[in-house]
Amino acid sequence: MTFPDVWTQGSHTHDDVSHPTYRQGTGPGVIVIHEIPGITPSVAAFGQEVVDAGYTVVMPSLFGKDGAGMSPLSLGNSMRQVCVSREFTKLRVGETTPVAGWLRSLARDLHEELGGPGVGALGMCFTGGFALAMMVDAPVTAPVLCQPSAPFAVGGKRSRDVNLSRGDLDIVKGKCAAGQQVLGLRYRKDPAVGKRFETLTQELGDAFIRVELDGVGHSTVTEQRKQEGVDAVLGFFADNLH
Template identity: 55%
Template sequence: MSLLAEWTRGHHAADGFEFPVYERGEGPGIIVIHESPGLTPEVIAFGDELVAEGFTVVLPHLFGSSHAPPRTWEAARVVPRLCVTREFTIFATGRTAPLAGWLRSLARRVFANAGGPGVGAIGMCVTGGFALAMMVDPVVVAPVVAQPATPLPIGPARAADVNLSPSDLAVVRDRAAGGCSVLGVRYRHDWITGTRFETLRTQLGDGFISVELDGYGHSTLTDHRHPVAIARVMSFFRERLLTDV
C-alpha cells in the first residue's frame, strides 16, 4: 500500500507552475517542501509526525519519485535536472528561486482552508531557502530552514548566499525584526550548507534561531534525523501555530 494512501492528492497552479500536492490532518497548516531525491518515505513519515501533533500538513511533490525508497542512482538523475530547471536557482547568487511565487500562493490557499494564526513552512537541502522566500508573504509565520544547500557552495559568495534577492532579503529582515523568527537546523560540519547560517545571524540577529548538531550528517529531519532537531522543530511549530499551547 502506498505510504500516501491516507493523504488527499490534489494540484495547485499559480505563477505558471503546477504541481501535485498531498494533504492530511487538521489544525493550522504546515507546508513541508521535500529535498532531493524526492518525496521519500522519510519525508512522508516526518509529515505524518506533524499530523499527529495537530497540524494540517501539505506536501508538494516538486521532483523525483513519490513514496518510493530512494535508489542509489536517483539523486544522480534528479540533481542534474535541478541544475537546469527554471524553478530553481542552483548556482545564481542574489536571486529568489522562481518557484517562490507558487509556494506563496500555496501558503495563502492553505491558510484560507486551515485557519489559525498563519502557516508554517519548512524547506530542506536544495529547497532549504524556500521557507525564507515564503515568509515574504505575511501568512507564513513559522519558517524553518533545514540544511540549506543552494546555491551550491562553490566559492565564498555562493557559500554565503541565502537564495534571496536583495528586496526579498530586506522583507525577511524586517519581518524577523518584527517578531517572525526563523529557525535553522543543520549539522555543524555539513559542508554543503556553506556559511549561510553566519549570513542569517548577521542579517536577522536575534530573529534567527540556530540549531547546530554535532557531526557530519546532512538530512537533519529525514535520512540522518536527529532527535534534537525533531524536538526543536516540533516545539517551534507548536509555539508559533498552536496559540492555545
C-alpha cells in the same frame, strides 16, 4: 507506513504552473517541502510526525518520483530535473528562487482555508531556504530552514548566499525586526550548508534560532534524523501556529 496511500493527493496551480500535492491531518497548516531526490519514505515519515503532532500537512511534489527511496539513481534523475528547470536557482547569488511564487500561493490558499495566525513552512537541503523566501509575500509565521544548501556552496560567495534577492532579504529582515523568528537546523560540520548560518545570524540577529547538531550527517529530520532536531521543529510550530 505506505506512501502515498495514507495521503490525499491533489494539485495546486499558480501562474499556469501545476505541481502535485499530498495532504493529511487537521489543525494549523504546515507546508513540508521535500529535499533531493523527492518525497522519499523518510520525508513522508517526517510529514507524518508533524501530522501526528496536530497539524494539517501539505507536501508539494516539485521534482523526483514520489515515494522513491534514496538511491544513486533517484538522486541522479532528480538532479537532472532540477538542473534543467527554470523554477530553481542553482549557482546564481543574490536571487530568489522562482518557485517561491508558487509556494507563496500555496501558503496563501492554505491559510485562507484554515485560518489562524499563519502557516508553517519547512524546506530541506536544496529547498532549505525556500521557507525564508515564502515569508516575503505569504502568511508564513513559522519558517524552518533544514540544512539550506542552495545555491550550491561552490566558492565563498555562494556558500554565504541565502537564496534571496536583496529586496526580498530586506522584507524578511523587516518582519524579523517586528517579531518574526526563523528556525534553522544543520549538522555543525555539514559542508553543504556553507556559511549560510553565519549570514543569517548577521542579517537577522537574535530572530534567527540556530539548532546545530553534533555528529556526522546532513538531513536533520529525515535520513540522519535526530530527535533533538525534530523536537525543535515541533516546538517552533507550537509556539508560532497556535
